[in-house]
Amino acid sequence: MPTVRILLARREFGLTLLTPTDAMPAAGLDAEASWVHSSDLLDPTPFLTQGQVLLTTGTQFGGSAAGPTATGRPAAGDSATDSSSDSDDSDYDGYVRRLVGSGVVALGFGTEVVRTTPHGLIAACVANALPLLDVPYRTPFIAVARYAADLLAEQDYARNTWALSAQRALSLAALRPDGLSATLAELARQLGGWVALTDASGAVQRAFPAKALSESSRADIETAAKRMLLGRRRAASSVTGAHTTASLQTIGASERLLGVLAHGGNGDADQATQQVVTSVVALAGLALEQGHAVETAGTAVRAALVRALDDVRALAEQSDGLSASEVAALGAARSRIDAELEPTRMADAATASASGGGAAGLLPGVDDPQIRSRAMALLAPLTAGDQQGVLARSLLVWLEHNGVYDSASRELGVHRHTLTARIRSAAHLLGRDFTAFADRAEVWAALRAVRTRA
Known part of the structure; x- marks a missing residue:
C-alpha cells in the first residue's frame, strides 16, 4: 500500500514535504493511501473517499499569482514586490478542515502551474496536522497517480496469490484424518495468528495454537460468541478490548447456528483474509453438521436400547422356573435388542468414518x-x-x-x-x-x- 513516505522517497517526482515532521502525528507519513486524486474544487469532499492523497494546482483559492513562495522566491513572472489577491487564512483553514474531515491523508500542491504554494495553506496544514507536499511543475499529477495505482495493483495481486495458496493448503489439511482440527491449525498458520472454534453454546472447544488464548481473551471470545448465537442469525462481529482484538463469524444457517469461528493476532482482516476465513467457515459447518447428525442418531439409539432393556429386566426378575412360553418371550426380547443395536453399529461406523475418513470426515452423514x-x-x-x-x-x-x-x-x-x-x-x-x-x-x-x- 502506498504511503506519503513512499511517495516522498520516489526521486523522479521531486516531492518536498512543506509541513515540519514534528507538527505531524507519529503515523502521519506512514498513513496508507487508498488512491491519488486531483481536484481544483474549493470543496472536493463529495467526490473523495477515505484515505486519499489529493493533488491540486490552487486555482480554487483565487488570484493568478502568489506573493513570496514558501522558500521566499517570487512566483514565476512576478516581481518580489508584486501584490497578490491571495485568499484569506480562514479560507485555507476551512478547506484543510474539510479535507481532514473526509479522511484525506495528504495534500499535494502543484507549484507554478498557476501559483506558488500559499503560506496560509501551509499554516492551515500545520494547524490541522495534514502533510502538505510540494509537487514541482515538471511532475505530472498523472505520474504520481499511476505510480500509486501500480503499487495498489501489486498488493492486490500478492494478496490474491496468497489467498489461492492458502486455500490449497487448507484443502490438503482437510484430507487428513483429523480434518477439522488440521484445517483450523492450518488456518492459524496461514493467518499468522490464532484461531478458535466454539460450540453452539458459545464455549471455546478448540484453539490453535493450543496455548494462544489467555483466560481473559477466551472469556472475551465466549462472551461475544454467546451474544451472536443468541441472535439466531448468521452474523459477523469483532471484539476490540484491552486483552483481545478478534474477528468472529457464525457457523451454520440462521435458526440453526452450530458455533462461532474466531481469529485474531494478525492485524486487520482484508478481503483476501476474509475470503480464506469464509471457506473454512463453510468446511467447519459441514463438519459440525455431520457431528450433530451422528450424535442425534446415537441418542435415539441409546433411548431405544434402554426401552428394550426394561423388558429384559422385567423378565429377569421373574426368571426362576421359567415356562416354555417365557423362554420364548426372552428369545423375542433378545431379537428386539439385536434390532435396536443395529443402528448403533451403523452410527459407530459413521463416527469412525468421520474421524478417520480423510476428506469424507468433513462431510455430513x-x-x-x-x-x-x-x-x-x-x-x-x-x-x-x-x-x-x-x-x-x-x-x-x-x-x-x-x-x-x-x-x-x-x-x-x-x-x-x-x-x-x-x-x-x-x-x-x-x-x-x-x-x-x-x-x-x-x-x-x-x-x-x-x-x-x-
Whole structure:
C-alpha cells in the first residue's frame, strides 16, 4: 500500500514535504493511501473517499499569482514586490478542515502551474496536522497517480496469490484424518495468528495454537460468541478490548447456528483474509453438521436400547422356573435388542468414518435422510436443467481435480473448452461463484452426498 513516505522517497517526482515532521502525528507519513486524486474544487469532499492523497494546482483559492513562495522566491513572472489577491487564512483553514474531515491523508500542491504554494495553506496544514507536499511543475499529477495505482495493483495481486495458496493448503489439511482440527491449525498458520472454534453454546472447544488464548481473551471470545448465537442469525462481529482484538463469524444457517469461528493476532482482516476465513467457515459447518447428525442418531439409539432393556429386566426378575412360553418371550426380547443395536453399529461406523475418513470426515452423514434432502435441494436447479447428469458429473470431476481444467477434461475425455462451458452452465444454474472456495466446497459436498447414496 502506498504511503506519503513512499511517495516522498520516489526521486523522479521531486516531492518536498512543506509541513515540519514534528507538527505531524507519529503515523502521519506512514498513513496508507487508498488512491491519488486531483481536484481544483474549493470543496472536493463529495467526490473523495477515505484515505486519499489529493493533488491540486490552487486555482480554487483565487488570484493568478502568489506573493513570496514558501522558500521566499517570487512566483514565476512576478516581481518580489508584486501584490497578490491571495485568499484569506480562514479560507485555507476551512478547506484543510474539510479535507481532514473526509479522511484525506495528504495534500499535494502543484507549484507554478498557476501559483506558488500559499503560506496560509501551509499554516492551515500545520494547524490541522495534514502533510502538505510540494509537487514541482515538471511532475505530472498523472505520474504520481499511476505510480500509486501500480503499487495498489501489486498488493492486490500478492494478496490474491496468497489467498489461492492458502486455500490449497487448507484443502490438503482437510484430507487428513483429523480434518477439522488440521484445517483450523492450518488456518492459524496461514493467518499468522490464532484461531478458535466454539460450540453452539458459545464455549471455546478448540484453539490453535493450543496455548494462544489467555483466560481473559477466551472469556472475551465466549462472551461475544454467546451474544451472536443468541441472535439466531448468521452474523459477523469483532471484539476490540484491552486483552483481545478478534474477528468472529457464525457457523451454520440462521435458526440453526452450530458455533462461532474466531481469529485474531494478525492485524486487520482484508478481503483476501476474509475470503480464506469464509471457506473454512463453510468446511467447519459441514463438519459440525455431520457431528450433530451422528450424535442425534446415537441418542435415539441409546433411548431405544434402554426401552428394550426394561423388558429384559422385567423378565429377569421373574426368571426362576421359567415356562416354555417365557423362554420364548426372552428369545423375542433378545431379537428386539439385536434390532435396536443395529443402528448403533451403523452410527459407530459413521463416527469412525468421520474421524478417520480423510476428506469424507468433513462431510455430513450421507445416510441421513435430512442431509441427503438438503443436498438434493441445493442441486435441484442443476438437476432440472441436466436431465442426463452430464453437468453434474463434469462438475464433480472438475471439483475433485481442484478446479484444474486440463486434468479434469482428460479424465472426462472431453475438450478443455467443452468442460469450461459445462462448468459455466452449472455455475449459472446453481447461482454459484466457483471462484469462491466456499461455494466450491458446498457444492462438492452436496454432489458427494447424492452420489454416495445413489
